[in-house]
Amino acid sequence: MLHRVLVTDNLSAAGLKVLEENPEIELVIKTDPKLSVEQLREELQDADGIVIRSGTTLTEEVLEGQSRLKAIVRAGVGVDNIDIPAATRQGIVVMNTPAGNTISTAEHTIAMMMAMARNIGPASASMREGKWEKKIFTGTQLAGKTIGVIGLGRVGLAVAQRCLGLEMRIVGYDPFISSERANEFGIELYRDLDEMLPKCELLTVHTTMTPETKNLINAERMAKMPKGARIINCARGGIIDEDALADAVESGHIAGAALDVFLQEPPKETRLVKLPSVLTTPHLGASTDEAQELVAVEASEIISGFLTRNEVRHAVNMAPVSASEMGGMKKYIDLAYRLGILLAQQTHGEGIRSAEIHYRGEAASKHTRLLTSSFSSGLLSIALGDRINIVNASMLAEERGIPISEETSKKAGDFSTMIVAEVTTDQGTLRAGGTMFGHEYLRLVLMDDYQLDAYLDGTMLIYRHRDVPGLIGLVGTVLGKNNINIAHMALGRETNQPGGDSVAVINLDSKPGQDVIDEILSNKDVTAVEIVQLPVAGAPLPWLGL
Numbered sequence: 001m002l003h004r005v006l007v008t009d010n011l012s013a014a015g016l017k018v019l020e021e022n023p024e025i026e027l028v029i030k031t032d033p034k035l036s037v038e039q040l041r042e043e044l045q046d047a048d049g050i051v052i053r054s055g056t057t058l059t060e061e062v063l064e065g066q067s068r069l070k071a072i073v074r075a076g077v078g079v080d081n082i083d084i085p086a087a088t089r090q091g092i093v094v095m096n097t098p099a100g101n102t103i104s105t106a107e108h109t110i111a112m113m114m115a116m117a118r119n120i121g122p123a124s125a126s127m128r129e130g131k132w133e134k135k136i137f138t139g140t141q142l143a144g145k146t147i148g149v150i151g152l153g154r155v156g157l158a159v160a161q162r163c164l165g166l167e168m169r170i171v172g173y174d175p176f177i178s179s180e181r182a183n184e185f186g187i188e189l190y191r192d193l194d195e196m197l198p199k200c201e202l203l204t205v206h207t208t209m210t211p212e213t214k215n216l217i218n219a220e221r222m223a224k225m226p227k228g229a230r231i232i233n234c235a236r237g238g239i240i241d242e243d244a245l246a247d248a249v250e251s252g253h254i255a256g257a258a259l260d261v262f263l264q265e266p267p268k269e270t271r272l273v274k275l276p277s278v279l280t281t282p283h284l285g286a287s288t289d290e291a292q293e294l295v296a297v298e299a300s301e302i303i304s305g306f307l308t309r310n311e312v313r314h315a316v317n318m319a320p321v322s323a324s325e326m327g328g329m330k331k332y333i334d335l336a337y338r339l340g341i342l343l344a345q346q347t348h349g350e351g352i353r354s355a356e357i358h359y360r361g362e363a364a365s366k367h368t369r370l371l372t373s374s375f376s377s378g379l380l381s382i383a384l385g386d387r388i389n390i391v392n393a394s395m396l397a398e399e400r401g402i403p404i405s406e407e408t409s410k411k412a413g414d415f416s417t418m419i420v421a422e423v424t425t426d427q428g429t430l431r432a433g434g435t436m437f438g439h440e441y442l443r444l445v446l447m448d449d450y451q452l453d454a455y456l457d458g459t460m461l462i463y464r465h466r467d468v469p470g471l472i473g474l475v476g477t478v479l480g481k482n483n484i485n486i487a488h489m490a491l492g493r494e495t496n497q498p499g500g501d502s503v504a505v506i507n508l509d510s511k512p513g514q515d516v517i518d519e520i521l522s523n524k525d526v527t528a529v530e531i532v533q534l535p536v537a538g539a540p541l542p543w544l545g546l
């Protein structure tokens with residue numbers, strides 16, 4: 001089946017070519033005219049993936065109920081036009097291309113700073129009107145000035161490097177970078193933003209947009225900057241309070257501002273944009289041929305890799321997994337998922353309080369967070385059906401107040417690799433442990449305290465009983481007379497003594513009806529019977545299609 005990829009913003013031709021040339025992808029381009037919310041919802045119903053830039057907004061309303069959509073790729077950095085919690089809840093993986101437009105954005109920041117410092121915009125406009133106004137456009141030299149850089153990630157550091165070349169002094173603020181790293185870039189790092197601001201003759205922000213960075217630079221903080229300071233924002237509108245900035249520019253406390261990004265794009269409130277000492281561009285930071293080609297090609301490769309090879313690159317709502325890593329993980333993902341569905345059925349998905357997963361031996365060196373998500377998606381599958389997958393399982397478990405923890409030990413026990421899951425419910429704790437033979441055949445080797453060796457697939461009849469002679473034959477007869485074939489049978493004894501409590505797991509070729517269960521249960525030595533239905537061996541996992 002072809003994977004349908006929707007593109008709703010302008011992507012460079014080189015990026016589109018990657019998608020067009022992939023025989024497993026069907027490309028649908030809907031850039032002109034811009035889709036309404038309703039049209040976007042409709043298009044997404046038939047899409048496996050979507051590639052966007054900043055022009056498309058994927059809100060909760062748009063993403064709600066999009067059961068076919070598996071991946072969103074942002075050709076660029078900022079994912080603030082995507083409702084990430086909504087996407088995660090829907091089980092949609094969100095990925096971006098973090099590095100392709102860094103240099104272009106840093107260059108745009110420098111261009112904005114220099115143009116603002118030398119009044120290039122208004123001077124050019126004045127000449128276009130036939131004027132020659134040398135005096136009023138006298139600017140300010142940058143060499144020797146102190147610039148504050150807030151957010152020392154990819155763009156912030158690239159800006160700092162360039163400012164160093166302009167012989168500026170650089171002070172910086174980013175709570176998540178070490179002073180050693182900042183010093184490598186010639187930046188004097190401050191741990192307190194308010195202490196740094198009085199030093200900043202220029203200030204540039206390069207953080208992502210988060211609740212913490214919204215209005216990070218407000219009226220109070222602008223007041224702490226020296227009179228005549230200048231502010232640049234080529235990151236995200238709203239990191240600098242737009243109203244407060246307009247006030248500060250009007251009052252003359254801030255001499256000028258250079259803005260590429262706005263709270264609303266295009267801005268509806270234009271007081272700031274119309275101020276003569278405010279220089280603006282329409283979100284052009286990443287708009288160079290080079291950056292657009294890089295991000296578009298990378299975005300197209302990311303969506304193709306995800307849909308055709310299960311590769312997860314630069315995901316913002318799940319752990320990344322390379323194609324080769326995914327290859328070695330498939331069986332483990334499957335094993336964890338099967339243990340989850342097994343325990344879900346044994347608890348009937350009710351009253352689950354918490355779960356603990358233990359990874360032993362080889363399993364401990366795998367991507368255990370992903371395996372735990374896979375287990376969780378199996379565990380919650382009864383309650384949530386096919387709405388749940390590896391992407392949203394942890395979030396949905398947390399939302400239901402079910403803590404799912406993991407513990408790893410590289411020391412192998414009885415098996416070279418093993419996953420043991422324990423689920424605590426209102427009634428008690430259930431345990432299931434699985435391994436794989438020859439990296440291929442999944443086996444259930446632990447059930448509560450019983451050691452056994454059962455197939456971990458298909459229809460499983462599990463009955464608990466006293467270990468007395470003849471019982472296996474009796475159960476076999478009941479199944480036989482109802483024409484139910486036994487594929488495999490495993491027994492687990494609590495102690496090695498006969499007569500104690502035991503469990504039997506019988507893999508069947510068809511599912512017995514209630515009458516068969518009742519007949520087995522009517523035996524005085526049988527204490528409980530349950531049927532567990534697992535996917536058949538080798539069945540593709542939901543969503544990942546592994």
Ligand SMILES: NC(=O)C1=CN([C@@H]2O[C@H](COP(=O)(O)OP(=O)(O)OC[C@H]3O[C@@H](n4cnc5c(N)ncnc54)[C@H](O)[C@@H]3O)[C@@H](O)[C@H]2O)C=CC1
Nearest residue numbers: 078105151152153154155174176206207208234235285286
């Ligand atoms: N104008 C444009 O066209 C473009 C804008 N951008 C925007 O530029 C910004 C930076 O992008 P990158 O450098 O690639 O991101 P990044 O993730 O590499 O860097 C962000 C930095 O902000 C820091 N940070 C987070 N919270 C902070 C806080 N409260 N205070 C101070 N620092 C904080 C982080 O520690 C990180 O170092 C993003 O908002 C991105 O969306 C990026 C590319 C193009």
Ligand SMILES: O=C(O)CCC(=O)C(=O)O
Nearest residue numbers: 053054076077078286287
């Ligand atoms: O796609 C664009 O033009 C904007 C890029 C951007 O803002 C980003 O990558 O965060």
